[in-house]
Every structure is written in structure tokens, then in C-alpha cells.
Amino acid sequence: MEQREQQGKTAAVKGTDMARKVRGMVKNIYQSAHEAKQAGGKVAYSMIMSQYDEILRAMDIVPLPTENFAGVCAAKRQMDRFLLQAEADGYSQSLCSYARIGLGFDSLRKEGSGIPDNSPDGGMAMPDMMLGSSSVCDPRYKWFQAAGRFLDVPRYNVDVVSPPIRANLEDTRDYYIRYQKEQFRGLIAFLEKQTGRKMSDDRLWESIRLCDEAWRLWYEIDRLRVAVPSPMPSQDHFSIMAAAHYYAGTQIAVDFYQGLYDEVKYKAANKNGVVPDEKYRILYGAGLPPWHTLWIFNYFESFGAVFVIENVYRAYDPVEVPSSVQDPVEYLAWRTFLRVTQWHEKASARSGNPYVEKLLEMAADYKTDGVVFHACRSCRASTLGQTHIKNLLGRYTDIPMMQLTSDMVDLRDYSESQWKAQIGAFIEALAARKRG
Amino acid sequence: MTAGAKLDxxxxxxxxxAKELHNAGAIVIGYFCCFVPDEIITAFDMVPYRIQGSQSEPIDEADAFLxxxxxxxxxxxxxxxxxGSYDFLDxxxxPHSCDTIERIYGIWSHHRPSPFNHMINVPHMxxxxxxxFYRSELDYFIKSLEDWSGRKLENGKLIKAVSLYNERRKVLRELYDLRKSDPPLVSGTEILKALVAGMGIPGAEHLALLRRYVAHVKERPKPRKDKTPRIFIWGSEIDDAAFIQLVEECGAQAVMDDLCTTTRSFWEEVxxxxxxxxxxxxxxLATHCPRNDVPQKECSRISDLEQRYGYIKKFIKDWAVDGAIFYIVRYCDTCELEGPDLREYLNSLDIPVLMIEDDYSISTIGQLRTRIQAFLEMIG
Incomplete structure (x- = not known):
């Protein structure tokens, strides 16, 4: 009964004006792909955080982020028909639900010879190619291999490699960067074949400059969020990330973050908090967000608990590539290596776990009172290790922690009553700790 | 004791x-999956030990950590x-073979560290x-083993180890050839046991046993032809014979397979x-693990499937397969994504497929009996 009452409400009330503008940006991702197709341009199914964004921009290829589409479907509660179609096609309910939505969408498109009726945001345009990667998880390259069942378009996947925590970086750096560069070179050769055009190094450099600037501004915004009371909550993060990931390498992203930076700076300076009476500051520790139920952040706020920072979807702080690197593709390979090894040194020195080190730093900087994790039943990459992280964190901090379980988009794994009971107990723990 | 009894x-x-060897002073190196070369460990005069689970023991402690x-x-x-079952590992x-193995490395080596702990990054492409890149990772693995053990890897020993394991591969293929007859001279259950038995002992010992075993199987009287369906088993990690035994008890012959514990781990030579x-x-790197991305040669579905599964077509033809059963361990994303594609490919060869997702537990295997029986009736 409770769940039915909430059926119409999925989104969260945002804390910033800029976050409210993101919806239009997201719609435009799909619209611009349709427009590009009409104008004879190239559209690629893509995966964010594959480290190749700037290459696509430099070659005028419109990225179509298939995972984001799954999130949009969930936020609009229009995911069921795609999930069920994929399951009817033989994909297990335990498989990544982002992939199931994407495969279900493509299956229905093939079956009906066109975009399924009333698809959210107009649906995904027919891609000219699919570009997966091994960055983050296995389904992000296997998915597009499987999608070949429904789409007769070429596929190209790249490896994104990260040395293990205790690897000696002096011993491994050169060949990791060399391999990464060769992977990007392979992708460029593929794209040049698909487009019939050579990539311009100058355009790639320009795209890199814009991407780095946007990510720097995003980092600065997050630094402003240490302010008490919180000027920008996590539900805003899960909207404003769209600019960095889906508009990477464009002026649009830079302008957006400049505007957001100004707004958050103003709010922080004027102590304009997310809620009038901020009692508890929460760290979103790990796990993909529950796109189907983002209003849950507001539910926490009703108890004075604000999510002030999060450790998902902004995986890297800015890094400094050596100035001796003069080739843009080598720059991308270097930047990838530096990004993925950012926490190696600290992790090796203490907990052995980079996430723990990052969370401890966040907990201290952002003065958080508790940590919430979200375990997603169909996402191995973001879920496995949460319990271990929680256990390790407990050695260094006594702040309360809680792990909620559902899925990023599959509502069948979510129980509102169970979550509310857990949240109630968690708030009690926060209050008890405050009382001392 | 016969070779068969010893393998059993x-x-x-x-x-x-492996424990016996460890207690006698040998260094035992435990590893996961098909991507850690036995040859390298053997050339260091160490004992490779492929880590296995237990489908009969409940998972009663791991959930507090994973x-x-x-x-x-x-x-x-x-x-x-x-x-403590793996305390004997030195x-x-x-290997970074999949998301779960990659993640377990840090958790395992934190809670149950061995004297030597290492992860090999395996390219997905x-x-x-x-x-x-993979070669560099193997060089780094060798260097790490050298630094830790104080032993230097000798090229000659590595060449010998390659020959040894290639010889073992040859004998195993010979054993598989004995499944080609109708009915086969050796059952799928027996084969799985012979393979799993070898995963925890030195390669030379396994080879000696296999040679005796193959000679013994060859001497078995040739059974009369029957009309039992000949089944190809595909999936991930089956290290307990219970499932294959169930298939055979249901009235089929498991004549060929492509599993992490079977052909995938030994078929091709170095x-x-x-x-x-x-x-x-x-x-x-060319191991036929579903976690690999086999690049497209041309943009065509038929060509893509052929590129990925052409090797299975040969299995199907040479072992005269009538049907296929997939055993997918739940939460194996790469197998879950691969299964429907392989089914499409096998169907195109007129091979019917039963796709099963299960929990790696013999307590649930009994529930599969009806499904398997129905499938066998359908193709029978």
C-alpha cells in the first residue's frame, strides 16, 4: 500500500537551481542523437568513465550513454517492459539491470521495427556503432557484444587497466601507460574507419582542455560542499554529474559547472543550507543510486539528515600529467593511469583499500556523522566489497554506518517498508551518538 | 591401486x-581460474594449486565479509x-578474470593472507x-615470485614445464577422444573427477596417472550402441561431479564440455x-572464457558468432552432440550475457539448448532433475 502511494513520485527535490536545469540537458542527450542521425552524423552507444570521451568529441561522434538511459527509465518508472523483454529473451534477473533495460529496449525496437512507443525522452536513436570498455565492470563490454543480437552495427571495446593496489608503480607504470595508449590508438583507427575522417590532434587537445576544466570546476564545487550547513546535497550530485559525463569535452559542461560553482559558493558563504535545521551530515559511501526512488534523500532530510558528499560517479580528483607529454593520446593514457592510481600510496600505507582511505578523508573533511551504502542486487562492481569497506572503516571511525539493499533500476528488489525501518533505526543511532 | 581409483x-x-607436499617443505601456490600459468609456478619448483569450492558445504561464514x-x-x-581449508597455501x-575475482583478491588477502599474495591483471581485449601487456604482467608476476622466494626462474626449466603441461594436454585430449564412440568409453562424470583430481597435485604426477588411466580406459570392452542423447555441457565453474552425474543419471551421455574446469583450462597447447x-x-590470453572480448572481424552477426564460437562447432561435430545443457553459476555476468548468444549459435546448428542458472550447491541440483529429464525427452 505504502509503495503504491509513492508510485508517482520518484525524483528528489533538489537543493540548487542549477541541478533543476539538468533535466533539459539529459533530454538533449537523446534529442541531439536523433538530430545527428537526421543530419547524417554518427552516433555511438557509449559507456561513461571509459576515458575516451574527448576522442569521440574530437571526431564529432555523438555519444549515447546507454546506462544513463536505464537510469532515466527508472526515474520515470518506465523500466518494466524493457526488463521483462530482456528476461523473456533469456537474460537472467541477476544480470546488470542497466544492461537488461538496454537489451530489452533494443530487442523491442527490433521486434517492432522502430523505437518502442512512448520511450522515455524519445528513446535511443539507432547507433552507428557501439563502444564499450572494461572500465568499471564486465557488463560494460559484454553488453554490446550481446546487443549484436538486435543491432547490426559494428562494435569496438577498449581495455582500461588499473594496477592492483600493492603493485609497485615504478615497475608497472610504463607498460600500463603504453597499453592504454595502444588501446586508445586502436579505438581512433576504428573511428577513423567508421567516419572516413582522420582525427585532428588539435581538436583532441581542445576537447581535453575543456574536459579537464569541467572536471576541475566539479572538484572545486565538491570542495565547497565541506561547508556547514551543506550547500548542495547528494541528490543534486546525481543530477549534475550529467554535465561531466555526458557532455565531457564540451564548453556546455564548463559553463554549467561555472554556474553551479557560483551558486554553491554563494550558498556556502551565506550559510544557505539544504534544510533549515541540519542535524546530521551523511556520506553516501558506495553503490549506484536508487534511480527508482531518489526521493529517499528527501525522506532522510525530513529527519534533518543531509547527504553532504558521495563517493560514486565522480571517481577521480584532478591529476597532473607530466608537461613532457606532448601527444594528446599519450596524455589520455597518462591521465587514466594517474586517475586510477590516485589512492594507491595511501592505501598501501594503511588499510590496503583505496575506497576506505577516500571515505575516511571525506568523513573528516565533510564532518559527516554517518555513512550509507547502497547494495545493488544486479551490480557486482559497485556492490562487492561494500561490507569489507564497512568493516575496515569501523576500525578507524565510530560513526554509524548502514547498508540499504535494492537495485539501481529494478524496483522488484526494493522494499520501501524495509528501508524506512532501517532508516529509522539509523537515525536513532545518529541521534544516540550525538547525545554522546 | 588403479589409476582410476587414485584419481577418484x-x-x-x-x-x-598439496598439504603433504607443503608439510614436506614444498611451496604451494593457490590460484583462481584459467589465467594463471601452471608452467611458471612449476618452473619455480613450486606446486600450482587451483583453488576450488565445495558445492556440498553451506556458505556460513563468508557473508559477514562478502x-x-x-x-x-x-x-x-x-x-x-x-x-582454514587453505591455510596450507604459501x-x-x-587473476583479474572477472569483477568478483578481482574484488575477492583484496578481501581474501586481507582476511587470510598467504606469505605471498599477487594479482595478475588479465586484459579483457x-x-x-x-x-x-599480458606478457608484461607475467614478467612482473615472475619478478614478484623471484623477489619473494629468492629463487631465480631458469629459462630451461620453464621450457621443460611448457613441454610437461603440453604433454598433459595431449593425454587429456586423448582421454576426450575416448568419448567420441557411441556410447563413450568414459563418462562425463569420470572425466570431471580425473580433471579436478589433477588440480591440486604437481603436473608430472597428474600426467603419470592420466597415462595409466587412459591405457586402462582403452582396454574397456566396447559397449553396445544405444540411443542415449549425447550432450555438450557449457558453463562456468563445475568442480563437483554431481551435476554431470545428474545429467547422466537422467539418461544422457555427457560427451563434450566447455567449462572453466574442463576443456577451457587445457585444450590448446602453449x-x-x-x-x-x-x-x-x-x-x-586466448582462453575461451566468456569474460574475453573476441573482436569483430566484420560487422555481421553470423561472422561474430562464428568468430566467438567456431571452436565449439568442431566439438559438436566431432563428438556427435545431440543437445547442449548450459550450467551457469548465478551472478556470473559474463556467462549470463554469453548464454543467449551461444544458444542462438547452437540453435543455428540445429542443437537444442537447455539453459540452467544455479547456485553452485548440490542441495539445489535435485530440483533440476525434472527440467533435464523433460529436455532429454524432447530431444530423444
Whole structure:
């Protein structure tokens, strides 16, 4: 009964004006792909955080982020028909639900010879190619291999490699960067074949400059969020990330973050908090967000608990590539290596776990009172290790922690009553700790 | 004791021989999956030990450290490690074969560290740059083993180890050839036991046993032809014979397979080159694991499936397969994504497929009996 009452409400009330503008940006991702197709341009199914964004921009290829589409479907509660179609096609309910939505969408498109009726945001345009990667998880390259069942378009996947925590970086750096560069070179050769055009190094450099600037501004915004009371909550993060990931390498992203930076700076300076009476500051520790139920952040706020920072979807702080690197593709390979090894040194020195080190730093900087994790039943990459992280964190901090379980988009794994009971107990723990 | 009985004993009492060697001073290196070369460990005069789980023991301790939506095979292995079953390992090596194995490395080596712990990063892509990278990772693995053990890897020993394991591969293929007759001279259950038995003992010992075993099987009287369906088993980690036994009890012959514990781990030989690490890198990277991305040669569905599964077509033809059963361990994303594609391919060869997702537990296997029986009736 409770769940039915909430059926119409999925989104969260945002804390910033800029976050409210993101919806239009997201719609435009799909619209611009349709427009590009009409104008004879190239559209690629893509995966964010594959480290190749700037290459696509430099070659005028419109990225179509298939995972984001799954999130949009969930936020609009229009995911069921795609999930069920994929399951009817033989994909297990335990498989990544982002992939199931994407495969279900493509299956229905093939079956009906066109975009399924009333698809959210107009649906995904027919891609000219699919570009997966091994960055983050296995389904992000296997998915597009499987999608070949429904789409007769070429596929190209790249490896994104990260040395293990205790690897000696002096011993491994050169060949990791060399391999990464060769992977990007392979992708460029593929794209040049698909487009019939050579990539311009100058355009790639320009795209890199814009991407780095946007990510720097995003980092600065997050630094402003240490302010008490919180000027920008996590539900805003899960909207404003769209600019960095889906508009990477464009002026649009830079302008957006400049505007957001100004707004958050103003709010922080004027102590304009997310809620009038901020009692508890929460760290979103790990796990993909529950796109189907983002209003849950507001539910926490009703108890004075604000999510002030999060450790998902902004995986890297800015890094400094050596100035001796003069080739843009080598720059991308270097930047990838530096990004993925950012926490190696600290992790090796203490907990052995980079996430723990990052969370401890966040907990201290952002003065958080508790940590919430979200375990997603169909996402191995973001879920496995949460319990271990929680256990390790407990050695260094006594702040309360809680792990909620559902899925990023599959509502069948979510129980509102169970979550509310857990949240109630968690708030009690926060209050008890405050009382001392 | 006959070779068959010895293999059966080793299968039942896994780890006993490795423990014995460890107690006698040998260095035992435990590892996961098909991507850690036995040849390298053997050339160091160490004992390679392929880590296995237990489908009959409940997972009762691991959940305090690892989420239940992880691959139950890995959870089972880790559960055994927590209970001390793997305390005899002097080394623990995990390849980055999939998300779960990659993640378990840090958790396992934190809670049950071995004296030597190492992760090998295995490229997901294939091609010259991936081979070169994997080779570098193997060189780094060798260097790490050298630094830790104080032993220097000798090229001659590595070349010998490559020959040894290639010989074992040859004998295993010979054993598989004995499944070609109708009905086969050796059952799928027996084959699985013979393979799993060898995963915890030195390669030379396994080879000697297999030679005797193959000679013995060849002497078996040729059974009369029957009309029992000939089944190809595909999937991930089956290290307990219960499932294959169930298929055979239901009235089928399991005549061929493509599993992490069977052909996938031994079928192709390592090219015997003067630079053995190069040959090893090439062979291991080409392992037919669903976690690999086989690049497209041309944009065509038929060509893509052929490129990925052409090797299975030969299995189907040469072993005269009538139907296929997939055993997918739940939460194995790569197998879950691969299954429907392989089914499409096999259907195009007129091979019917039963796709099963299960929990890596013999307590659930009984429930599968009806489905298997119905499938066999359908194709029978």
C-alpha cells in the first residue's frame, strides 16, 4: 500500500537551481542523437568513465550513454517492459539491470521495427556503432557484444587497466601507460574507419582542455560542499554529474559547472543550507543510486539528515600529467593511469583499500556523522566489497554506518517498508551518538 | 591401486596431496581460474594449486565479509579459506578474470593472507597490444615470485614445464577422444573427477596417472550402441561431479564440455618457443572464457558468432552432440550475457539448448532433475 502511494513520485527535490536545469540537458542527450542521425552524423552507444570521451568529441561522434538511459527509465518508472523483454529473451534477473533495460529496449525496437512507443525522452536513436570498455565492470563490454543480437552495427571495446593496489608503480607504470595508449590508438583507427575522417590532434587537445576544466570546476564545487550547513546535497550530485559525463569535452559542461560553482559558493558563504535545521551530515559511501526512488534523500532530510558528499560517479580528483607529454593520446593514457592510481600510496600505507582511505578523508573533511551504502542486487562492481569497506572503516571511525539493499533500476528488489525501518533505526543511532 | 581409483581418491580428498607436499617443505601456490600459468609456478619448483569450492558445504561464514550477490563459487572458496581449508597455501594468486575475482583478491588477502599474495591483471581485449601487456604482467608476476622466494626462474626449466603441461594436454585430449564412440568409453562424470583430481597435485604426477588411466580406459570392452542423447555441457565453474552425474543419471551421455574446469583450462597447447613467456601469454590470453572480448572481424552477426564460437562447432561435430545443457553459476555476468548468444549459435546448428542458472550447491541440483529429464525427452 505504502509503495503504491509513492508510485508517482520518484525524483528528489533538489537543493540548487542549477541541478533543476539538468533535466533539459539529459533530454538533449537523446534529442541531439536523433538530430545527428537526421543530419547524417554518427552516433555511438557509449559507456561513461571509459576515458575516451574527448576522442569521440574530437571526431564529432555523438555519444549515447546507454546506462544513463536505464537510469532515466527508472526515474520515470518506465523500466518494466524493457526488463521483462530482456528476461523473456533469456537474460537472467541477476544480470546488470542497466544492461537488461538496454537489451530489452533494443530487442523491442527490433521486434517492432522502430523505437518502442512512448520511450522515455524519445528513446535511443539507432547507433552507428557501439563502444564499450572494461572500465568499471564486465557488463560494460559484454553488453554490446550481446546487443549484436538486435543491432547490426559494428562494435569496438577498449581495455582500461588499473594496477592492483600493492603493485609497485615504478615497475608497472610504463607498460600500463603504453597499453592504454595502444588501446586508445586502436579505438581512433576504428573511428577513423567508421567516419572516413582522420582525427585532428588539435581538436583532441581542445576537447581535453575543456574536459579537464569541467572536471576541475566539479572538484572545486565538491570542495565547497565541506561547508556547514551543506550547500548542495547528494541528490543534486546525481543530477549534475550529467554535465561531466555526458557532455565531457564540451564548453556546455564548463559553463554549467561555472554556474553551479557560483551558486554553491554563494550558498556556502551565506550559510544557505539544504534544510533549515541540519542535524546530521551523511556520506553516501558506495553503490549506484536508487534511480527508482531518489526521493529517499528527501525522506532522510525530513529527519534533518543531509547527504553532504558521495563517493560514486565522480571517481577521480584532478591529476597532473607530466608537461613532457606532448601527444594528446599519450596524455589520455597518462591521465587514466594517474586517475586510477590516485589512492594507491595511501592505501598501501594503511588499510590496503583505496575506497576506505577516500571515505575516511571525506568523513573528516565533510564532518559527516554517518555513512550509507547502497547494495545493488544486479551490480557486482559497485556492490562487492561494500561490507569489507564497512568493516575496515569501523576500525578507524565510530560513526554509524548502514547498508540499504535494492537495485539501481529494478524496483522488484526494493522494499520501501524495509528501508524506512532501517532508516529509522539509523537515525536513532545518529541521534544516540550525538547525545554522546 | 588403479589409476582410476587414485584419481577418484584425489578428487574426493582435494588438498591432501598439496598439504603433504607443503608439510614436506614444498611451496604451494593457490590460484583462481584459467589465467594463471601452471608452467611458471612449476618452473619455480613450486606446486600450482587451483583453488576450488565445495558445492556440498553451506556458505556460513563468508557473508559477514562478502555480499551474497557475489558469484557463489567464489563465496564458497572464500568460505573455505575463512575456515582454514587453505591455510596450507604459501601463495595466493588471483587473476583479474572477472569483477568478483578481482574484488575477492583484496578481501581474501586481507582476511587470510598467504606469505605471498599477487594479482595478475588479465586484459579483457585480444590483439597484439593485449598480448604484450599480458606478457608484461607475467614478467612482473615472475619478478614478484623471484623477489619473494629468492629463487631465480631458469629459462630451461620453464621450457621443460611448457613441454610437461603440453604433454598433459595431449593425454587429456586423448582421454576426450575416448568419448567420441557411441556410447563413450568414459563418462562425463569420470572425466570431471580425473580433471579436478589433477588440480591440486604437481603436473608430472597428474600426467603419470592420466597415462595409466587412459591405457586402462582403452582396454574397456566396447559397449553396445544405444540411443542415449549425447550432450555438450557449457558453463562456468563445475568442480563437483554431481551435476554431470545428474545429467547422466537422467539418461544422457555427457560427451563434450566447455567449462572453466574442463576443456577451457587445457585444450590448446602453449606454443613451444625459445621465449616461453611469450608463448604462454599468447596461449592463456586466448582462453575461451566468456569474460574475453573476441573482436569483430566484420560487422555481421553470423561472422561474430562464428568468430566467438567456431571452436565449439568442431566439438559438436566431432563428438556427435545431440543437445547442449548450459550450467551457469548465478551472478556470473559474463556467462549470463554469453548464454543467449551461444544458444542462438547452437540453435543455428540445429542443437537444442537447455539453459540452467544455479547456485553452485548440490542441495539445489535435485530440483533440476525434472527440467533435464523433460529436455532429454524432447530431444530423444
Amino acid at each position: 581418491e584425489l578428487y574426493k580428498n582435494r588438498g591432501v596431496r 555480499e551474497p550477490m557475489a558469484c557463489p563459487f567464489v563465496r564458497s572458496c572464500f568460505n573455505m579459506a575463512l575456515k 601463495g595466493f594468486v588471483a 585480444q590483439g597484439p597490444s593485449s598480448e604484450a 606454443p613451444e618457443t625459445t621465449d616461453p613467456v611469450e608463448g604462454i601469454a599468447r596461449r592463456y
